[in-house]
Amino acid sequence: MLQTLKTYFGYDSFRPLQEDIIKHVLHQKDTVVLMPTGGGKSICYQLPALMMEGTAIVVSPLISLMKDQVESLQANGIAARAMNSNNNETENLSLRRDCIQGKIKLLYISPERLLLEMNYLLKDIKISLFAIDEAHCISQWGHDFRPEYTQLNAIREHFPQIPIIALTATADKITRQDIVKQLNLKEPKVFISSFDRPNLSLDVRRGYQQREKTRAILDFIAKRPNQCGIIYCLSRERTVKVAEMLTKHGISVAVYHAGLSASARDKAQNDFINDKIQVVCATIAFGMGIDKSNVRWVIHYNMPKSIESFYQEIGRAGRDGVKSDTMLFYSLGDLVMLSKFAIDSGQQAINLEKLNRMQQYAESDICRRRILLNYFGENMEHDCGNCDVCKNPPERFDGTIIVQKALSAIVRANQEIGTRMLIAILRGNYSEELVNKGYDKLKTFGVGRDIPQKDWQDYLLQMLNLGYFEIAYNENNHLKITPAGAKVLYGQEKARLVVIKNEEKAISKAKKGGKKIEKVVQPIIPSFLSNEEMDQELFEELRLLRKRLADQQSIPAYIVLSDKTLHLLASQKPTTLEEFGNINGIGEYKKERYGKDFIEIIQKMTSK
C-alpha cells in the first residue's frame, strides 16, 4: 500500500485513518468515511482502485468536481476519465471502448448517467468498487440535497457483490444514517476522522465599521502577495461593493453569487482555479465545486448563520495542509440581520439556536478551536495556539459604570429605543427624532460623550452577549432589559467588560513614539506550520515555472504540484532527479515529467 502511495501520489505516509479505510475497502467491505474538507478522502478510494482488478466507478455530483479529480489523477499518470453531459458522442464512444477493454482504473460519472448506464456499460465492464463522493447529497435534511442521489440504491440491487464506499465532510448523525439506509450498505464500518484543521488560523474581529473592515482587508491581502483567497459576504450587493473596493486598490478579483449568469459564474470559478485572479468576493453560493487546494485564506465579511456553514467555508482554505489564515468580522448589525432571517425562516427555534452557537464562538474568550471541535462532538484537551484568543488573550476590566449608563438610558426611554438611538442619547447627539421624543431631556443624555460611537457599539454587543438586555426583533429591534441587566443597573452585581483593542489607535500612538502599548505575545505556532527555512526568492521562481507548465497543459497550477510540495522544493532544494523524486508529493510520473525543469531552476538559483 505504501509503495503504491509513493509511486502514484508521491506521499511517504498515510494520514490518520486512511490506511485502515483502504484495508477495509480492499477486503471488499462497505465503508462510510467522514472527514473534514481537505482531510484526504480521495486517496481512500483511489488507492484501492489502483490496487484492485477492474474499474472503480466514482459517483460525483458536479462536473467541476469530476474535472478536478480527473485532472489530478491524470497528472499522476493514472488512467481516469469522466462521463457526463459535457462529453460529446465521439468522446463517449471511445471512452466506452476504453472501459470495456479494461484500460480505465477510475471512471467518474454523474448520478443521472450512472442510472442510464446501469444495464448497459456497467454490465460490460469489470467493476472493482463503487465510490459515492459527497454522499451527504443523498439526505433531504442536508444543504446540498440532490434528488438523483436518492436513486443510487439501484447500485446495490444491480451489483450486490461489489463493495461501496461513501464519503462526505458532513458529520451529523441523521445524514450518516440516511447514507447507510438509502445506499443499502451491508454492515458498513463508519470511519470518522477528527474534524480538526490545525493549519487554519482563526481570528475574529469584533464590531468593525465598514471603513475599518476595508483597511483590515487591504492590510491582510498586502501581507499575502500572490496568495489567493475568498471573501464571503451576506448579500450580493456587498460582494459587488467589496470587489469594487479591491479593484480600486489594484487587486484582481471576481464576483460570484447566484444572481449571475451561469457563464459569468463559470468564468469567475475558472479564473480563480487557474490563478488568473487573486480574490473571489462571494455569497455562500460559491464553494461546493471548488477543490482548489491552494486557497490560502478565507475572510468572512459578515458573520455566517451557523457554525456548520462557517466551518465548511473556512475549510476551503488550506486543503493542501499548508498554513492558511481565516478572519471573521462580527458586528451588531450582522446579528440583528441574521436573527431576522432566522425568525422568518420557518424553522425559528433551530435556526436561532444555531445562530446563538455561532455568536458564542465569535464572543468566546477561550480557545476558539476548542469551541468548534466541541460543537462537532470532539473533545480537545489543550489550547490550539493558532487562534486569536490563544495568541492574544482578552483582558477584562470593571465596566459596571459603562453598563449602568447604557441600561439606565434604556429604562428612561421606556425600553422603546434601538441601539442607534441609544448611542445618540448616550453621546448627546441631537436629531429631530430625538428631540421630538424628548430624549434630550433625559438625565442620561450625553453621559457617555467620552466614549466614541464605535466603542459604544462594541460595549453594547458585549452587553448583549452577557445577557444584560435583549433585542425585541418583533418590536422594531427595541432593547429590553433582562433580570441579569437589572442586577447590574441596581448595583447588585458588577459587570466585567473586555478591553477594546483599537488597532488604529495603537498604530498611530506607536508611530508618534509613545510608549509601547502592548506586550508582545509570541504566538505559539506548531512547528509544522512554519515555513521551515524556505528560500522565498527560489519559491517565487518555482511558482512561475509551475504556472508556465500548468498553462501549457491547460490545467490549474496546484494540480502540477501542490503549494506544499513547492515549499518543500524551495527548502530542500533537490538538485538530482533522485532527490527530486524523494520529495513528498512527487510520484514517479511527475518526477519524469517535471523533474528536469525544476532541477534546472534550483541549480541556477543556488549556484548564484
Ligand code: ADP
Ligand atoms: P478531501 O476530499 O477530503 O477534501 P482530498 O482528498 O482532496 O481531501 O485531499 C486534500 C489534500 O491532501 C490533497 O492535496 C491531497 O493530495 C493531500 N493528501 C491526501 N492524503 C495525503 C497523504 N497521505 N499525505 C500527504 N498529502 C495527502
Ligand code: ZN
Ligand atoms: Zn486557540
